[in-house]
Amino acid sequence: xxxxxxxxxxxxxxxxxxxxxxxxxxxxxxxxxxxxxxxxxxxxxxxxxxxxxxxxxxxxxxxxxxxxxxxxxxxxxxxxxxxxxxxxxxxxxxxxxxxxxxxxxxxxxxxxxxxxxxxxxxxxxxxxxxxxxxxxxxxxxxxxxxxxxxxxxxxxxxxxxxxxxxxxxxxxxxxxxxxxxxxxxxxxxxxxxxxxxxxxxxxxxxxxxxxxxxxxxxxxxxxxxxxxxxxxxxx
Numbered sequence: 001x002x003x004x005x006x007x008x009x010x011x012x013x014x015x016x017x018x019x020x021x022x023x024x025x026x027x028x029x030x031x032x033x034x035x036x037x038x039x040x041x042x043x044x045x046x047x048x049x050x051x052x053x054x055x056x057x058x059x060x061x062x063x064x065x066x067x068x069x070x071x072x073x074x075x076x077x078x079x080x081x082x083x084x085x086x087x088x089x090x091x092x093x094x095x096x097x098x099x100x101x102x103x104x105x106x107x108x109x110x111x112x113x114x115x116x117x118x119x120x121x122x123x124x125x126x127x128x129x130x131x132x133x134x135x136x137x138x139x140x141x142x143x144x145x146x147x148x149x150x151x152x153x154x155x156x157x158x159x160x161x162x163x164x165x166x167x168x169x170x171x172x173x174x175x176x177x178x179x180x181x182x183x184x185x186x187x188x189x190x191x192x193x194x195x196x197x198x199x200x201x202x203x204x205x206x207x208x209x210x211x212x213x214x215x216x217x218x219x220x221x222x223x224x225x226x227x228x229x230x231x232x233x234x235x
Contacts (some may be wrong), residue, residue, distance in 0.1 A: 010037035011059060011204050012172065013031055017070030019056055019227075030056045031226040034070070043198035043205045045215035048224035054208045055176055057224065061206065062174045063087045063094045092120045096165030100177035102157040104149040113144040116164045121168070135163040138201070139193060155186030162193060164210065166203065173197070176205040179214050191217040 019031040024151060030053045038044050048054050059065045060072050072080045074094060082090055096117075104113045114135055118128040137143045139159040149157055165173055175194065179187035195217055197203040207218060207220045215221045223230045 001235070003167045008066045011038060011040040011086075012036065012038035012054060013071075013073040014057070014061065015071045017057075017072065018062060019053070019060065019065075024147055028075055031060075031067070034224075034227070035224065038204060038206060040204050041198060041202045042220060043055070043195060043218045044207070045218035045221040046214050046224065047209070047210065047212075047221055052224040053227045054224050058174050058176055058206065058208050062097065063091045066070040066126070073167065090119065092168070093118045094171040096168065096170040096173045098161050098165045098173065098175040098178045100180040102149070102161040103156055104135055104160060106149050109146050110141060110152065110160045110163075113149070113160055114167050116196050117164060117168050131167050131169075135167040138197070139163045139167065150212075153186065154182050155189055158161060158182060158186070159193065162190070162197075171204065173203050173205045175205060177208055177210070179209070179211065184213075187214065
């Protein structure tokens with residue numbers, strides 16, 4: 001690794017990133033000169049009001065979009081320079097996603113939902129099964145492997161979503177409002193699970209949230225307001 005991100009020890013290195021969308025002739029500046037470094041194994045919360053650019057920044061870090069200007073490096077690799085084809089392969093190897101709405105396929109069991117990212121790999125069926133068992137065990141749902149989403153509570157469905165996110169042993173786990181559709185008890189269980197994945201398994205986690213209760217469970221919180229990153233919330 002030879003870039004600045006690798007040199008400063010950051011797993012995630014976002015430098016001078018801007019993102020501009022166009023609506024007709026109008027330019028909409030969503031991110032403005034964002035700099036963010038996240039070391040390996042950190043559980044980071046990203047907070048800010050609606051429209052502040054949180055999900056946009058998460059998408060850039062996860063390789064779902066390209067910045068208008070600036071650089072995004074993950075583990076020393078400039079993902080902003082990758083072609084769409086190479087980016088898809090990079091995401092499959094390095095990034096797990098967890099969403100607010102669990103995005104489980106209703107006709108597949110928990111086990112099969114978790115296996116989906118592995119279908120893009122060269123693992124054998126037996127190897128995929130082992131990875132799925134490990135991921136479900138990590139989220140405490142190995143006993144629900146044959147259940148369908150409709151047979152699971154909201155918290156259990158989100159645990160399946162997290163198992164799907166970690167089944168490839170990704171470099172980075174990106175969570176977009178992972179507790180936003182859950183009650184407080186189930187949400188606390190999910191936050192405890194994310195904390196344990198970072199603390200006990202060394203997972204690097206970036207979580208977008210608007211909930212101070214959720215962000216308090218992270219090791220560090222940064223704030224976005226009108227596309228600019230700050231250390232403290234702005235009124």
